[in-house]
Amino acid sequence: MSEPLLTVENIHTAYGLSRVLFGISLEVKAGECVCLLGRNGVGKTTTMRSVMGLTPPASGRVVWKGRDIAGRTPHQVARAGIGFVPEDRRIFPELTVWENLDVAARAGGRRGHWTIETVYELFPKLEELRNRQGGFLSGGEQQMLTIARTLMGNPELLLLDEPSEGLAPLVVDMLREKIGTLRDQGLTILLAEQGVEFCLALADRVYVLEKGAVRHSGPAAELRDNKELREQLMAI
Numbered sequence: 648m649s650e651p652l653l654t655v656e657n658i659h660t661a662y663g664l665s666r667v668l669f670g671i672s673l674e675v676k677a678g679e680c681v682c683l684l685g686r687n688g689v690g691k692t693t694t695m696r697s698v699m700g701l702t703p704p705a706s707g708r709v710v711w712k713g714r715d716i717a718g719r720t721p722h723q724v725a726r727a728g729i730g731f732v733p734e735d736r737r738i739f740p741e742l743t744v745w746e747n748l749d750v751a752a753r754a755g756g757r758r759g760h761w762t763i764e765t766v767y768e769l770f771p772k773l774e775e776l777r778n779r780q781g782g783f784l785s786g787g788e789q790q791m792l793t794i795a796r797t798l799m800g801n802p803e804l805l806l807l808d809e810p811s812e813g814l815a816p817l818v819v820d821m822l823r824e825k826i827g828t829l830r831d832q833g834l835t836i837l838l839a840e841q842g843v844e845f846c847l848a849l850a851d852r853v854y855v856l857e858k859g860a861v862r863h864s865g866p867a868a869e870l871r872d873n874k875e876l877r878e879q880l881m882a883i
């Protein structure tokens with residue numbers, strides 16, 4: 648068994664006095680696509696924010712490639728190789744698609760496969776729209792741009808927070824296919840999702856969260872094959 652790339656050990660995270668995560672543990676190995684599955688408000692985003700150092704855990708450990716990264720700033724975590732695609736798709740609305748990507752290129756991220764040219768290969772639509780301002784893109788186009796921008800930091804692990812949220816079914820299908828392409832290219836992915844189908848189409852392993860804790864974990868295949876277990880877990 649290879650060492651996990653990311654290990655989250657018993658983290659407790661709060662926003663001020665409001666406690667949200669109650670001892671979440673999980674791991675992601677190189678090349679895996681792991682899904683955090685759960686409804687509204689169970690703590691998926693907070694788990695990702697805890698890993699990134701955006702909302703540091705009050706206790707527990709976040710170990711990246713064997714090193715405890717507690718106390719690092721989000722910028723340092725990104726430099727260490729973890730890329731975060733937030734659920735609110737924060738692009739620059741006044742800048743064009745190309746300018747948004749150029750800002751990412753200049754952000755001094757890690758060098759590697761991903762450049763403006765290679766993200767255009769993954770998302771040809773972004774090249775077509777390169778002169779359009781971010782604020783005039785559709786939700787799906789903004790999501791592509793957000794993913795593209797994060798890829799340009801050449802992360803080893805991509806955290807994708809509810810990429811399908813609020814998008815039309817055809818756009819969701821397109822995104823699922825693109826994320827599948829990234830997975831098949833060997834990128835390690837931690838995906839947060841409310842949609843069981845989206846999750847099971849992509850994931851190797853799944854953690855089902857409930858009220859800030861892991862309620863179930865196991866291979867995605869087990870949930871694909873076992874309708875009863877799936878319904879039992881998603882009824883929560």
Ligand SMILES: Nc1ncnc2c1ncn2[C@@H]1O[C@H](COP(=O)(O)OP(=O)(O)OP(=O)(O)O)[C@@H](O)[C@H]1O
Nearest residue numbers: 662665667685686687688689690691692693694841
């Ligand atoms: N900035 C904040 N301040 C206070 N409470 C917060 C904050 N952000 C989230 N919470 C609370 O923490 C809990 C977990 O929220 P979180 O965003 O992690 O859930 P989620 O699983 O990502 O949900 P969603 O599917 O809606 O994105 C919720 O009860 C939420 O109200």
Ligand SMILES: [Mg+2]
Nearest residue numbers: 691692734809
């Ligand atoms: Mg969320």
